[in-house]
Amino acid sequence: MTLFLVSALNASAQEWIDYKSEEHAFIAKYPVQPVQTLEVIDTEVGPLDMYMIMHVATSENSINVVYSVIKSAYPKSQFEDVADNYEDEVLDAAVQGAVQNVNGTLIFKNEVTHNGYPGRSFKIEIEKAYIYMNAYLVDNIMFVSQVICLTENDNNKDIKRFMDAFDIIKVKED
Secondary structure (H helix, E strand, O other): OHHHHHHHHHHHHOOOEEEEEOOOOEEEEEOOOOEEEEEEEEEOOEEEEEEEEEEEOOOOOOOEEEEEEEEEEOOHHHHOOOOOOHHHHHHHHHHHHHHHHOOOEEEEEEEEEEOOEEEEEEEEEEOOEEEEEEEEEEOOEEEEEEEEEEHHHOOOHHHHHHHHHOEEOOOOOO
């Protein structure tokens, strides 16, 4: 037990990697080099490219199971001539969709902004784990940063470390 605890502490104390993607317009910190994948998902507005830049833990020493940033671009036409609260509707639908996709329970949802862009910060409970997510809508592009942790590791400092390090390179101009 002591060896496991020391290993876990050492893994947590390691230097994280600064990750910058010019292509996807964000920066983040990961515990190790993440892997990028592309998945095409069917939605009400048609197929969307979903880029996932992710680290999935492979050892028992990891405090969290998944660290990821997801980027999807909606068709620009979807955001033309819409009501003032349309961005809020899109973000709230993203939260609801995330909860339904994992058959989870929404623990909290807060309205947030990042670099002037609207967003949602929320937590979902699933079986034996929690998912922390921040979703931001930058014009027609959705950015989601997320950490999945086992229930017993809830509220650990690496969740905050990952979520706080995420930044969108583009800043909204007034």
